[in-house]
Amino acid sequence: MKLLTKTAFASSIEVNLPLSKSEGIRSLISCYLLRRGRGVNQMPHRDLLSTDAPEDLYTIYDGLQALLSGKSDITLTASASVARFLLALGAAEPRRTVFHLTDPQLLRRPMGPLLDFLQRRGVTIDRTDDRWIVNSRCQVVPRETEVDARAWESSQFVSAIIYFSVAQNYPLSIRRQHSDPSSRYIALTIDCLSQIGIDLAWDADRIKFEPTRDTGLVTLNPDDLTLPVDYSSAAFWLELQTLHPEIQMVVLKELNPNSPHPDARVLDFFMPFLDVVTTDHSVRLNRCNEPTEVELPLSFDLSQNPDLFPALFATVIGLGVPATFKGLSSLAYKESDRLGASLSIAHSLGWSADAFVRLSPDGFTYTGVPRETIPDSVTLNHRGDHRLAMAFGVLATALEGTQVMVPDDVAVTARSYPHFFTDLCRQAR
Numbered sequence: 001m002k003l004l005t006k007t008a009f010a011s012s013i014e015v016n017l018p019l020s021k022s023e024g025i026r027s028l029i030s031c032y033l034l035r036r037g038r039g040v041n042q043m044p045h046r047d048l049l050s051t052d053a054p055e056d057l058y059t060i061y062d063g064l065q066a067l068l069s070g071k072s073d074i075t076l077t078a079s080a081s082v083a084r085f086l087l088a089l090g091a092a093e094p095r096r097t098v099f100h101l102t103d104p105q106l107l108r109r110p111m112g113p114l115l116d117f118l119q120r121r122g123v124t125i126d127r128t129d130d131r132w133i134v135n136s137r138c139q140v141v142p143r144e145t146e147v148d149a150r151a152w153e154s155s156q157f158v159s160a161i162i163y164f165s166v167a168q169n170y171p172l173s174i175r176r177q178h179s180d181p182s183s184r185y186i187a188l189t190i191d192c193l194s195q196i197g198i199d200l201a202w203d204a205d206r207i208k209f210e211p212t213r214d215t216g217l218v219t220l221n222p223d224d225l226t227l228p229v230d231y232s233s234a235a236f237w238l239e240l241q242t243l244h245p246e247i248q249m250v251v252l253k254e255l256n257p258n259s260p261h262p263d264a265r266v267l268d269f270f271m272p273f274l275d276v277v278t279t280d281h282s283v284r285l286n287r288c289n290e291p292t293e294v295e296l297p298l299s300f301d302l303s304q305n306p307d308l309f310p311a312l313f314a315t316v317i318g319l320g321v322p323a324t325f326k327g328l329s330s331l332a333y334k335e336s337d338r339l340g341a342s343l344s345i346a347h348s349l350g351w352s353a354d355a356f357v358r359l360s361p362d363g364f365t366y367t368g369v370p371r372e373t374i375p376d377s378v379t380l381n382h383r384g385d386h387r388l389a390m391a392f393g394v395l396a397t398a399l400e401g402t403q404v405m406v407p408d409d410v411a412v413t414a415r416s417y418p419h420f421f422t423d424l425c426r427q428a429r
Contacts, residue, residue: 002409002421004396008429009244014251015237018417019050020230022081022185023261024057026159026192029085031225032064033166034196041068044225052418056082057227064089072096076132078103078335078384079415081156084114088160091123091136092167099132105384110333113157117147118164148175150205153330155182158207159189165209166198174207181330184262184304191260229254231263233417234283235311236390238270240424241285243318243398250285257283262304269300269312296322297365303327306334310391313342313366317351318395320370326363336383339364345392348378349402374401382406386416393421 031044043065049057056079063074063086074090076083076099083099083106090097101107107129115125124135149158158176165172176183186207190200201208234252241247257264257278267276267283272295275288298321302309309331316323331338343356350371358365380396382389389412396404406412406421413420 002393002406002425003403004393004406005403006400007397009240009247009397009427010429011246012249012251013237013241013247013427014253015234015423016253017229017233017255019053019057019227020261021054021056021232021416022188022263023192023230023259024054024227025060025081025085026189027225027227028057028060028064029089029163030192030196030198032068032089033163033193033198036068036167041070043068048225048227054230054416054418055079055414056416060086067093067097070095073098073100075100075102076106077415078105078109080106080109080111080154080333083109084111084154084156084160085163087111087125087132087134088114088118088164089167090134091118091121091125092164094136096133096135096137099134101130101132104129105335110154113149113152114160117157117161121170145171146173146175150175150177150180153181153333155180155185158186162186162189162193162200162207162209166193169211170209171211172207172209175205176202176207177205178202181303181327182262182306188260188262228256228259228261230416231255231259231261231266232307232387233420235263235266235308236394236417236420238266238274238285239311239315239391239394240397241287242270242273242315243395245287246429248287252283252285254281255283263308265305266308266311269305269308270315272298294321297368298323300325301327303329306330306338307387309338310342310387311394313346314391314395316366317346317355318398320368322366322368324363324365328364329362332361334385334387336385336388338385338388341381341383341385341388342391345381345388348375348381349392349395349399349404350374371399376401377403377405379405379407382412384408384412386413389413390417390420394424397424 059077060082066074067089126133158174237250241250275286277284300312328339350373352372355367355369356364380392389406393406409421
């Protein structure tokens, strides 16, 4: 458990960010497909993951290696993206595979669209509370190759069926708009596949994959694979600097300013408060404006960037800056109900219900009303959600008069940002 109180930080901070989960997972899958297409049964050496890499990268790496090696047992954690992608890739193999669940959180994550797609293609999937048994020995060539994915909340289902079709070399046409929720993550999947010579066309409202005789024919040595650092994790350091006027500069090392990651837009969202300077190998953030100089209310459309919500929400309530959020419909399906959980945590920290108006599943407005009460002590109910733990942990360092206890701080952040709270406390003055 980590105990956090109002804290002053150094005026200049340099940060080594963890590897990107979303880009890293997609890069590893592209590497898997390349090696699978060449008949190679080994992934690149596991050392390509740093010693403090997010837990999800180790889980996807081990699962992909198990698939390449022909193993029939694969372990899943609470990560829905890892589960969905491994499930689709396992279903593309003509054998029986057992996925063992180690975290009950995974059971509440939606899987319906992917399961329906696979079952229509002859894949048998038996699910219990502790395992999913996938039997792909009765696959059929689909009569229908068109999938309407416009109503699917999560783009991960679209990426998963793309991976299944690429692995099977099945034709596929998906109805999906560029403007649909989280579609930039689908574009990230398509971009990673293009790097190994697998091209999908996305024209108007249709994504198309056409089978080829060969896949993965580009000249690429998977042993030279490097994984980028994470923009989603950068958000918590932007939050910290914005909430603490004593922090004049933050340097985010090895962060690619030209990243295709959808969450790279976090730099735009924080531009009212921070001046962004980019180089080839880092991003430097300088304080520029005080909240009183910012045009209000702020407005955030997070339909393509839902993972940024916790850090942005904690920032605006910490500053007392009015803001409107929309594009939040997918938050109910994250590691927790992130919208409901965030409002509940805000109430526990002293904000009244009246501070949040026009509530709907898609968004709400924060009126700018500051805390009405100042509780002496709060145990942060992060519900096992890493992003809530980090976002409100940072907010706790800026709150007067309240100490915040973060339960299971090491375990909860292991999925995306190991040692986050250690790194945070190391920067205290």
